[in-house]
Amino acid sequence: MPVREASGLKIWQRRTQRESLSHWALWLVGIAVFAYCWQQISAATTWFFVWDAPRIADDIWTRATPPKWEYITQLGKPIWDTLNIATMGTMIALVFAVPVAFLAARNTTPSRFFIRPIALLIIVSTRSINSLIWALLLIAIIGPGVFAGVIAIAIRSIGFCAKLLYEAIEEIDQTQVEAITATGASRWQVMAYGIVPQILPAFAGIAVFRWDINIRESTVLGLVGAGGIGLQLSSSLNVLAWPQVSLILLVILAAVVISEWVSAKVRGAII
Amino acid sequence: MSDVSELIGKPWRKPPFIQRRWLRWLLLAGFIAYLIAAFMTIEVNWSRVYEGLERGKKFVLAFTSPDFTSRSSDIYEGMMESIIMTVASSVVGIAISIPIALGAARNVAPLPVYLICRGIIAISRALQEIIVAILLVAIFGFGPLAGFLTLSFATIGFLSKLLAEDIESMDKVQAEAIKASGARWSQWINYGVQPQFMPRLIGLSMYRLDINFRESAILGLVGAGGIGATLNTAFDRYEYDTAAAILLIIIVIVMALEYLSSVIRARVQ
Numbered sequence: 285m286p287v288r289e290a291s292g293l294k295i296w297q298r299r300t301q302r303e304s305l306s307h308w309a310l311w312l313v314g315i316a317v318f319a320y321c322w323q324q325i326s327a328a329t330t331w332f333f334v335w336d337a338p339r340i341a342d343d344i345w346t347r348a349t350p351p352k353w354e355y356i357t358q359l360g361k362p363i364w365d366t367l368n369i370a371t372m373g374t375m376i377a378l379v380f381a382v383p384v385a386f387l388a389a390r391n392t393t394p395s396r397f398f399i400r401p402i403a404l405l406i407i408v409s410t411r412s413i414n415s416l417i418w419a420l421l422l423i424a425i426i427g428p429g430v431f432a433g434v435i436a437i438a439i440r441s442i443g444f445c446a447k448l449l450y451e452a453i454e455e456i457d458q459t460q461v462e463a464i465t466a467t468g469a470s471r472w473q474v475m476a477y478g479i480v481p482q483i484l485p486a487f488a489g490i491a492v493f494r495w496d497i498n499i500r501e502s503t504v505l506g507l508v509g510a511g512g513i514g515l516q517l518s519s520s521l522n523v524l525a526w527p528q529v530s531l532i533l534l535v536i537l538a539a540v541v542i543s544e545w546v547s548a549k550v551r552g553a554i555i
Numbered sequence: 556m557s558d559v560s561e562l563i564g565k566p567w568r569k570p571p572f573i574q575r576r577w578l579r580w581l582l583l584a585g586f587i588a589y590l591i592a593a594f595m596t597i598e599v600n601w602s603r604v605y606e607g608l609e610r611g612k613k614f615v616l617a618f619t620s621p622d623f624t625s626r627s628s629d630i631y632e633g634m635m636e637s638i639i640m641t642v643a644s645s646v647v648g649i650a651i652s653i654p655i656a657l658g659a660a661r662n663v664a665p666l667p668v669y670l671i672c673r674g675i676i677a678i679s680r681a682l683q684e685i686i687v688a689i690l691l692v693a694i695f696g697f698g699p700l701a702g703f704l705t706l707s708f709a710t711i712g713f714l715s716k717l718l719a720e721d722i723e724s725m726d727k728v729q730a731e732a733i734k735a736s737g738a739r740w741s742q743w744i745n746y747g748v749q750p751q752f753m754p755r756l757i758g759l760s761m762y763r764l765d766i767n768f769r770e771s772a773i774l775g776l777v778g779a780g781g782i783g784a785t786l787n788t789a790f791d792r793y794e795y796d797t798a799a800a801i802l803l804i805i806i807v808i809v810m811a812l813e814y815l816s817s818v819i820r821a822r823v824q
Binding site: 372 | 589603
């Protein structure tokens with residue numbers, strides 16, 4: 285325990301002198317890095333606009349309120365599209381995520397040195413790129429529309445679902461698998477009766493969780509032209525129709541809240 | 556278990572995932588109906604998709620020969636801006652979210668403070684980054700400041716919520732021991748509460764740094780600074796080799812961050 289002696293009194297300290305020195309140095313480096321970053325941001329900012337911001341915000345607020353309620357009749361189809369993008373995207377993703385997860389899990393992969401790294405690479409690369417970027421790419425390839433959105437959401441979700449699923453597979457109870465193997469079951473039978481029942485609740489939970497996130501993401505996919513309500517949002521923004529923008533934002537907010545509520549309910553029922 | 560004599564002689568069958576029969580069939584029927592409805596309304600222009608396959612192949616091939624050099628200065632500038640935004644917004648976001656997390660933990664904060672902090676968290680979580688970015692770009696003008704503010708705002712909702720849950724489930728005994736020694740409130744927080752949530756805070760911060768970097772890559776699409784603008788331009792000009800290079804850099808940085816965060820988390824826990 286580090287104790288400092290000051291004029292005959294022993295005083296307890298949390299860290300030794302060396303520790304506190306290295307802490308101090310770390311903080312210094314951290315603050316220097318932050319100061320540099322802030323300076324760069326500040327240099328790239330037009331401060332006149334920032335000082336003017338309260339007025340602009342007030343201006344936008346007065347333009348945006350009240351929302352143009354009658355516009356909601358035109359939002360039915362976009363919302364349906366958004367729902368479809370999220371749901372179909374999640375389903376396609378799950379179809380691909382399950383085999384990838386089995387190939388990536390240490391206890392089920394057929395080859396630890398060849399196939400597992402490939403599966404992990406698929407997981408990392410699909411996961412680290414945002415669905416908006418996938419959408420941009422797919423629009424360049426297969427043209428704008430709902431289909432591009434579905435595929436973008438699907439690709440982005442593969443990595444996410446497969447990662448969570450393979451972690452669940454690695455955490456299964458090995459004794460059950462052994463029991464099934466001891467009955468003389470084949471490899472596929474072990475999978476169907478020993479592993480799948482153990483990960484099914486996790487699987488259902490992951491599917492609903494991802495669906496919830498996908499609803500969120502698919503509401504903005506339209507900004508780059510991939511269908512859904514984001515399309516209306518971007519066209520309203522482009523013509524500066526602020527009352528429409530505020531209505532669309534309210535609808536998106538409602539969709540997000542409802543989907544979160546649904547997913548929480550379903551996950552509560554499963555677990 | 557039902558009557559044993561009834562079961563003898565019958566082959567075993569796997570119990571269904573959903574026990575109630577009517578619910579099972581209802582869910583299945585609803586699901587199929589939805590699928591049909593969804594398929595009817597999705598319009599796919601198959602000839603356009605077929606044409607696109609050629610370009611898709613080109614893009615996949617571009618990954619084997621990414622072009623880092625011909626737009627290197629644009630890529631470097633965009634990347635630096637993304638990283639700067641990520642670091643600055645993570646620092647500010649974490650600094651703000653600690654007091655909010657303390658306020659949103661019911662065992663630390665009184666009810667009015669609790670409600671206010673939970674409200675802030677709910678608002679921050681419900682609004683997506685890209686929408687916040689659009690509004691902030693409209694208000695503050697183009698540039699990394701809007702992106703920085705967006706990411707800071709998003710960090711607050713994420714970090715405060717998870718941290719508040721951790722604080723709520725902390726060990727009361729330690730905190731009481733500090734209180735019993737006659738500590739002031741600030742000392743109580745500093746010596747009784749803070750050491751308990753510190754490992755979790757470090758882990759979550761690293762995770763959020765990773766998310767912030769990934770998000771910073773798209774903020775450029777709406778003009779909020781970062782690599783997104785460069786990437787968008789590359790796609791618009793069909794320069795797939797440059798786009799592939801940018802995507803590869805993003806993937807490598809995310810992998811490095813994930814590795815770093817797993818090392819740090821293993822050390823603090």
